[in-house]
Amino acid sequence: MAYLTIENFNxxxxxxxxxxxxxxxMEKGEVVSIIGSSGSGKTTLLRCINFLExxxxxxxxxxxxxxxxxxxxxxxxxxxxxEKRLNFGLVFQSFNLFxxxxxxxxxxxxxxxxxxxxxxxLKKQLKAQKLSAKEIKTRINEFKENExxxxxxxxxxxxxxxGLSDKKDAFPxxxxxxxxxxxxxxRALALKPKxxxxxEPTSALDPExxxxxxxxxxxxxxxxxxxxxxxxxxxxxxxxxxxxVFMADGIIEEEGEPKTILENPKSEKLKAxxxxxxxxxxx
Amino acid sequence: xxxxxxxxxxxxxxxxxxxxxxxxxxFSLPLGLLVAFCTMSKFAxxxxxxxxxxxxxxGTPLMLQIFVIFYVPGLLTDGQFVWxxxxxxxxxxxxxxxxxxxxxxxxxSINYAxxxxxxxxxxIESINKGQTEAGMVLGxxxxxxxxxxxxxxxxxxxxxxxxxxxxxxxxDTSLANTIGVIDLMYKASEQLLNGYIWVIFYAGLFYLxxxxxxxxxxGYIEKKLSYFKA
Numbered sequence: 271m272a273y274l275t276i277e278n279f280n281x282x283x284x285x286x287x288x289x290x291x292x293x294x295x296m297e298k299g300e301v302v303s304i305i306g307s308s309g310s311g312k313t314t315l316l317r318c319i320n321f322l323e324x325x326x327x328x329x330x331x332x333x334x335x336x337x338x339x340x341x342x343x344x345x346x347x348x349x350x351x352x353e354k355r356l357n358f359g360l361v362f363q364s365f366n367l368f369x370x371x372x373x374x375x376x377x378x379x380x381x382x383x384x385x386x387x388x389x390x391x392l393k394k395q396l397k398a399q400k401l402s403a404k405e406i407k408t409r410i411n412e413f414k415e416n417e418x419x420x421x422x423x424x425x426x427x428x429x430x431x432x433g434l435s436d437k438k439d440a441f442p443x444x445x446x447x448x449x450x451x452x453x454x455x456x457r458a459l460a461l462k463p464k465x466x467x468x469x470e471p472t473s474a475l476d477p478e479x480x481x482x483x484x485x486x487x488x489x490x491x492x493x494x495x496x497x498x499x500x501x502x503x504x505x506x507x508x509x510x511x512x513x514x515v516f517m518a519d520g521i522i523e524e525e526g527e528p529k530t531i532l533e534n535p536k537s538e539k540l541k542a543x544x545x546x547x548x549x550x551x552x553x
Numbered sequence: 554x555x556x557x558x559x560x561x562x563x564x565x566x567x568x569x570x571x572x573x574x575x576x577x578x579x580f581s582l583p584l585g586l587l588v589a590f591c592t593m594s595k596f597a598x599x600x601x602x603x604x605x606x607x608x609x610x611x612g613t614p615l616m617l618q619i620f621v622i623f624y625v626p627g628l629l630t631d632g633q634f635v636w637x638x639x640x641x642x643x644x645x646x647x648x649x650x651x652x653x654x655x656x657x658x659x660x661x662s663i664n665y666a667x668x669x670x671x672x673x674x675x676x677i678e679s680i681n682k683g684q685t686e687a688g689m690v691l692g693x694x695x696x697x698x699x700x701x702x703x704x705x706x707x708x709x710x711x712x713x714x715x716x717x718x719x720x721x722x723x724x725d726t727s728l729a730n731t732i733g734v735i736d737l738m739y740k741a742s743e744q745l746l747n748g749y750i751w752v753i754f755y756a757g758l759f760y761l762x763x764x765x766x767x768x769x770x771x772g773y774i775e776k777k778l779s780y781f782k783a
Contacts, residue, residue: 320690321689322690352692352693355689355692360690362686362687364681366681366687368702369781369782370709379701380692383697384692441780442781443782458690458691
């Protein structure tokens with residue numbers, strides 16, 4: 271069975287059907303790129319995968335467990351939903367960095383907040399063991415100090431990975447778009463998601479800044495990270511992907527190996543789309 | 554009467570004004586935030602109810618509201634309801650809090666909560682939805698997203714209108730003397746009727762200095778928050 275399986279995802283906004291039965295599967299360590307013109311449902315699919323939207327219909331399985339099943343009648347509690355979201359990371363088109371935090375804190379904020387949850391759980395466990403208040407306190411402090419060090423170390427490593435160690439104290443407004451997007455990637459990685467998703471990560475960037483972001487994503491591919499990338503960068507998709515999925519009008523029109531998809535398209539829609547893209551590039 | 558005695562009288566009234574101002578902020582700021590959340594609620598009856606309340610509070614004169622709160626409970630109950638007397642022991646800055654003061658404080662707090670709620674709502678709704686979504690995909694709880702991500706950005710954005718509203722409050726406190734709260738304005742008009750015309754300008758100077766200080770304070774906070782763009 272595949273690592274991630276999506277079956278029959280449907281989603282409507284009002285009377286507009288945006289997803290009309292999406293089936294998608296991918297293996298661990300694979301990179302899947304999703305291409306297609308705007309309005310084809312790529313972003314909605316990504317948002318459904320990240321639990322930012324709830325599909326009207328469908329099933330999603332990750333690593334053997336069911337994350338979403340529209341047949342089940344209960345609604346997930348906020349806590350469960352949060353835990354499910356943590357399986358995925360999402361890098362937004364418009365970065366969405368937190369403006370009031372510097373680069374270091376943008377990356378370490380979420381892990382630090384999660385640590386608070388962990389400390390609460392630990393406290394409960396220790397209390398259940400009927401330890402003395404003093405003992406509980408020292409144990410918790412020990413754990414906390416240790417975890418904090420790990421978060422700090424992880425953050426420094428991530429900063430190095432994205433090549434922004436010297437910008438750790440800078441605020442987002444002091445960075446270029448490309449630097450912002452690299453920080454956003456590090457921020458998503460800080461929670462160690464099983465699958466990292468990108469929603470047109472270079473679309474909001476000046477052309478000369480896309481390279482540095484793509485380079486970071488390529489380095490993640492070299493680490494065998496599982497990624498889903500919605501992109502308009504055909505050349506990049508061709509090099510980095512194991513599979514390309516072409517979406518049109520809310521369905522997956524065609525999918526396959528990058529070379530086949532980009533050089534030997536079968537469906538008329540894909541042909542027209544690729545023709546349009548190459549004409550735009552030729553300008 | 555000489556200058557020093559009049560100054561002391563005005564100072565005395567000013568302490569009441571200051572107290573009314575500060576206590577109104579203490580109550581109306583959190584209440585306003587609560588009302589803001591109610592007017593943004595997904596639960597329609599709650600939302601509509603609070604929008605209606607805000608409409609009434611912003612759409613009628615503050616003086617009318619003060620009268621309603623001070624006089625109407627007693628009139629409706631044939632004098633059975635009296636605003637509790639606080640003359641026993643409840644002392645602030647050496648000032649005994651009167652029933653009139655209490656009624657004025659309630660009226661101001663409710664009225665300003667309505668105004669603040671609209672400023673808060675505007676500020677919260679103006680924050681890019683992407684910030685909330687970024688918090689969500691990073692596994693944050695709703696309250697973490699609000700307090701750790703959204704709030705400071707909201708504060709930065711609403712500073713200018715809050716500065717406006719706060720300065721208006723300083724001047725609005727003078728309405729309390731219509732129900733006999735002995736504030737700065739009350740003391741000044743007392744002396745005016747005694748024939749001291751200059752006292753009214755002197756009282757104006759008190760207000761002017763106070764609002765000037767507030768402007769400086771807000772300017773300082775704005776500068777403190779200028780390290781990021783939101």
